[in-house]
Amino acid sequence: MENRKSTLKNSMGRKTNIRWIVAAMMWAAIAINYIDRTVLSTGATHISKEFSLSSGEMGILMSAFFWSYALLQIPAGWVADRIGQKKTLGFAVGWWSIMTAVTGLAVGFKSLLGFRVALGAGEAGAYPSNAGITSKWFPKKERATVSGLFDSGSKFGGAIAMPLIAWLIVTFDWKLTFAFIGLLGVIWTIIWLLFFKETPAEHKGVNKLELDYINQDNNENVKAENVDSKSSIKWYQLLKYKNIWAMCIGFFMINYNSYFFITWLPTYLVKERGMSLLKMGFAASLPLLCAMVAEIIAGWLSDKVYSKKLLSLTATRKVFLIVGLLMASCIGVAAFTKSPALAVALLCIAKSGNTVAASQVWALPGDVAPKNMTSVVAGMQNTVSNMGGVVGPIITGFIVGATGSFVPALLFSAVLIVIAIFNYLFLLGKVERIEVQ
Template structure:
């Protein structure tokens, strides 16, 4: 009997997945921190800034399914490596913007590159991790978005003060270029191809998978045939409601803290960091806890996913209470609870594609789910900007977010059925 201790290369891969998402969110958050400077320099109205902020999501949302298809067919190594390089260049070029049209154009280009990140990571999870670690790794790599957003605010405010907003875009863009080089040199498409993965780790991974991803490229159906299944619709609708609220934290939160709560730039940078930083740890813990609950048989897979999804959205609905907060401290506490709630739900959202997808279609399912959900990123910033311009306050915008989260709860309770692989 072999007593070889298993290697842990999969967790190095997870760390790279996490850092890709962290860079992803730092790059998309630069605009939110720089928005007060850009609006002043180019005389951009709140409605125009809402359009710029949402411009990223036009291309990002529309290209999710094609990006997922490429990741499953061509491989996550090439797809993700190229994507990170592309969006990093787009970020750097944003510093050359001269007004509304050019900055909007670079923002759309950023979305084209970033579209491949989450579908690729979902596909990597299905190849490199056993089923019982699915929510843990999903929560882990998605927590990179909160770290990226949290670090971005104080870091970018400092860089802008030091170098100006234009050079800040160039500096941040260079980080992703370095990551893409490391990724291509280290990552392998499947664990069988990686020299660092020993027999014990490979056995642990493959024997723990109900579907052994990546061993062939055959897909049992076209991507659009997925729309015949109820669970796919539930995943898309529910995630749309989550993302509508989530993207407030990386688009309008800095402006909210400055205009509504009277904070200065430096204080805003640290206050805006708190909901994201706290929720990063909450998401990893939620993913780990849900894997433990399910693997120990305390709840079925379906019940586990629903308990964490609904519980998370109940927490997230606290964003509506922030509309009535008198002090900045109270508002920030409520926003921390709300953002943490979205991440409790997100740890399950990124496990669901691996739970539900047919063989070799995890990236496609993740892309489809993310495509619909990120229309919340298109609608949310525009709606918030329009409400702000019409009312002069964020109150109605926060209440609308809370109402949509209630719809999300009902969706996961009643539309989401038994969580299992789609069988063809």
């Protein structure tokens, strides 16, 4: 066998690595995704002042993005599985980038609300498409690494957005800032449509060694996803499986906690911790930068643990989920510290914990989805999870408005994290592919 492999390698040269270029583009799409959705929260103090908006109204605006984003996750996943992730992701990035660019034309609360809903409609296609691409372009032993990598783009996007957007707003104004940021996605869309192919087999840059490597541990049902698009069952029939419920419930709790960092964190640092806009931009970026590094490491490390058979797939996913969530509970501790520096440090740990868990969350659809349903399962999981994005900013806004403090809002987030820990411990069962008879 070794001689055969050696002969094959010598006859074909080295294995290509086109899949990692694809992974880099998936990462860039998510980074742009989060840069675009963060503009409003970074400029919240300027926008609310210009249009005389209350904390409650700003909470609604921050939430409005998630109304359409959450509602369209399953349809976006279905479309991606049916017509392909290339078209779906390309259209999604192009649409939301245009919506970002024109948000500067808003004249008040209602028009801002409309642009935010339209933005969410476009961004709904990102994560379901990336989950589907991961199942087609990467072997099982690399999926947590890739999931952690592309999801880390959200932290980079949010981190770079805070200081960059703060600088753009100070240098120009918030309206021109939306236009500048929207241009990034338009450029990405053009490159994506020219470079990406639906499957590795279709890409001229992928040689046989890389193709065999991608398919090495996939069963025939997984390979069949590259040649047909027929779903195994109706999407709603997935609801009879306990693991689907566990994935959805757990991710809801994680996202409620996580979205504080891209909606209310800038306001928290300015109003509760007394930071200037530019200082806030730097401080708000730190949790996201730490989280980006933590997620990449967690995804890579979990794949190493699994590939070396130190733990089963189920144990690997659960261990990294629980460790990450224990770190995320630090958001409750941050509420009580008097030191702004210590508060930011604890928030860095909390956000990093969210992403350690997220590296496993985004690998789960590829682990459990039936044939040709990875994007649908990812869409279902993300639909429920982003209800946390819908209610989180609103609840936080009204808690702060009612109490005059962020302390109870942060404590409530910590309680939800504890619930998530029990969910993944006891409701999530064996992590394996759902076989439909």
